[in-house]
Amino acid sequence: MDLMLMSWCCFRLPTAVVYGSLSLFISILHNVFLLYYVDTFVSVYKIDKVSFWIGETVFLIWNSLNDPLFGWLSDRSFLSAQQSDEQISSPDVVLKRLKALSRSGPLFAASFLVFWVPWAPAGLQFLICLCLYDSFLTVVDLNHNALLADLAVSAQERTKLNFYCSLFSALGSLSVFSSYAVWNKENFFSFRIFCVTLTIFSGTGFSVSSWLLQRQFQNEAKVKCDEASVLKKLRIGEAPLAQDSRLTLAEYLNQLSRHRNFLWFVSMNLIQVFHCHFNSNFFPLFLEHLLSDRISLSTGSFLLGIAYIAPHLNNLYFLSLCNRFGVYKVVRGLFLLKLVLSTVMLIAGPDHVYLLCFFIASNRVFTEGTCKLLNLVITDLVDEDFVLNHRKQAASALLFGMVALVTKPGQTFAPLVGTWLLSFYTGYDVFQHDPVLNAVTTQPVAKSSEAWINTVRQGCFYLLVFIPFICALLQLLTWSRFTLRGKRLQAIKSRRQSVSPGGLEDIKTI
Template sequence: MSKTSLRTRMWAYCAASFGFTLLSSTFSFYYVKVFLTFYHIDEKWFHLAQILYLIWNAVNDPLFAYCQDTSASWMPTTRRELILYTGPLFGMAYLTAWFPWAYSSWVTGLHLIVALCLYDTMFTFIGLALCCLYTEITVTESERIRLTQMSQVVGFIGSFSVTLCEFSSHSLKDFSKFQATTVLLAVLSAVFMVYAGKHAHTYYDVRKMMATNEGENEDGCTQSTDRTSYWRLTWQILSDRNFLSFVITNFFQEFHRSFIMSFTVIICDQLISEDDVHPYVRSIFYGSIPAIHSLLVIFGAPLVDKLGYFSVIRGNFVWKILSGLTMVFLGQGHPWLLIMFLLADSAYTNMAFSFFNLPLSYIADANMQRFNRNHPMSSMIFGTNALVVKPAQSLCPMFIVAVLNMYGYQHLKAGTLTSFETSQLKEVMFRLACCLPVVMGCLQFLSWSFFSIRLRHAPSHTIDVTA
């Protein structure tokens, strides 16, 4: 079997990341608005779907992670094969949300439940494999920052899938064109996933290839054969103070990101009129939300390498607190300033999140060394992280929708709110947009202070494999 260069493997990872971003950006950005505005889902069904989605999230991530790390017989044997076989299925699951089944209350509710759970199943398969590839393709901090930078280049391009949907559908005014665009995105994603599935060999795959070619017996297999029980592995991970500090921080980061991706368009449609900001500019703004943070990562990676990811991530929490308080003090009578605040908050929050795989990778490395494993339990580390963090993706929409409906958002869509009630609803939206980052930043600054892995040197097992 031929050996692949590090650069080839890194670009294969980037191909998978590109395909993943094409779908994940648009799904998280549009599904709430589509089901609330176009399918008119009842609030009770919306909350039920989010609760079931939360439960399924809590089950599938650690389950799939354990199966991947312990070489379950029904699973593909390598990370890249997971992407190869499930990538096209991810596109099919993604499309489930954009084609309505019917417009009755219970059918729309069932549609959301199936769409969320099916999408998350494939999202978990691909997401876990990508996270593990990130940890296992590269082994030094400089390589990981470089891979982050490379993946953000293609991620930046992929995130313009939202812009493509915005302009092709005229901000969803032509829903049939939006549907056609999502089909195109699903096909493109599948093509890039298949390419990555054929070329994204990990460091441990390459090491095994080298040993096989040289006639040696290599103990470091493609995936761990450690048959430690699931509960024992989970306890080993959860008993790590660094892991606990990280997942608490990550939970609030995910909560904030879900708010940005799902509710920015809803809030801005109410707070910023077309007289203040032209619809064309608004579409550019919406399209920039998933994309602009990639530019920060691409051009800021050398600075992150110099300062360290710990300081850069902590700086995001300070920004949230200071900028949010400043915007509250200035008030909502400045539409252009509000747009700049929301764009900057989204960019820095998502930029910091782009480096969250670094601390998780070092937690996986430390766990491998601590328990003397041949292979890092990457899937279990990332899966246990998801067990704690991904419920934020359901809790955030449930909380925000409940608050908005308390102040008449459902009646606003029907056009039955008085001018006073409308003004009150807009004030609540403004407070949510400004105060939620402040609360998140305070909680994260505290939890992140307990994380102690702040500088890593190149591990001794680094190898150089050339084509």
């Protein structure tokens, strides 16, 4: 009966829905990870500062290198010039990515679980858990994002795929709300049970969704194989095609270094990744020092929850704008909006509570919303890379990996730069605090006075306002040099579709 039910579902669910559901199983774990992993190791496992920064430094190196490494391992076979008859978005390519997801998805869920039970010295566990978790997350993200470029070529179809990703990501963000009911630093048992439940749900979801997608594309791969066999028989007696050598990584990097739009994009995206993680890392700090004595605890929790869910819901509207005006104009508009809001907040000052609440929340909402749209830009870069270098197969996962290689350092620079600036201008060190009073213990008593509190508050306010202001200016400058838009983008997409008439023009229904 279960097999019959799954078979019935297999022929009912649209591919876009099943593809988007994978975002649910990623976000339901990753949002909880981002929110609690630092607090768990600092407040619960009592990791020391040196071990924490050693772990973050090693994580920075591995986090940057594993994306291009896994991308190259995934796509190196597609870069061979020998496969001259292979279609760009062929079922074989999609099937390979789905098999990788079916293996790495449950392992990603399992790696999430090892954070919440102490099984080694805090410093060693922190290092191993971060690298293990990020490895499986990278494999899942690379293959999931690469499918966005492989399942469809047209901007409308890719926008549809991204729409369902945003919808399911918003649902996955509800785990942040649920986590507040069980989060307790003194009694960790309930939170561990909660994490086990999330792990089981996510691992099962990965298995079912990838199975549904694999079933569809296995059938297509079989048909394609039969057609290729017939074509091979018809070509008997023809002169064999010239066989070129397989593209090496050095040659690929040389090609990428001449890809000007790629270089301008990663320059802009590095700033974007920095700003996104800066908002995530310092959101609780801003609430504590700018609003804690002005709003209720429930209001602060509501702001935090909205800041995680609203970017995905808001992205649904942004995607509709992308269909009308193009991704380039929407992203440029979001940069301008970030610049305007920062200027208004700077002029208004830190004493307007409601405006401050709106700015703190909207700053994260619009910044995260921009990050979600940039995957569409990377898929356009995949198309341009394919056309410019006359590839036989689009190296989707590898290009996503190369983008991550350049931009992932922003993920580590965000807490480093933020804590350094805060300490430099105010003397506040987030690692030196009393666990009960949450006050800096290394400071003289005078510095716990109202004057010192106001100094910390003023430092947090300037950090809150000037970071997005500077980021917006730099991003507008770099984004203006990006030329993959308008008629050029249409020409690139037309060229890719004409070269691969067998590619997936429309999203199929399972």
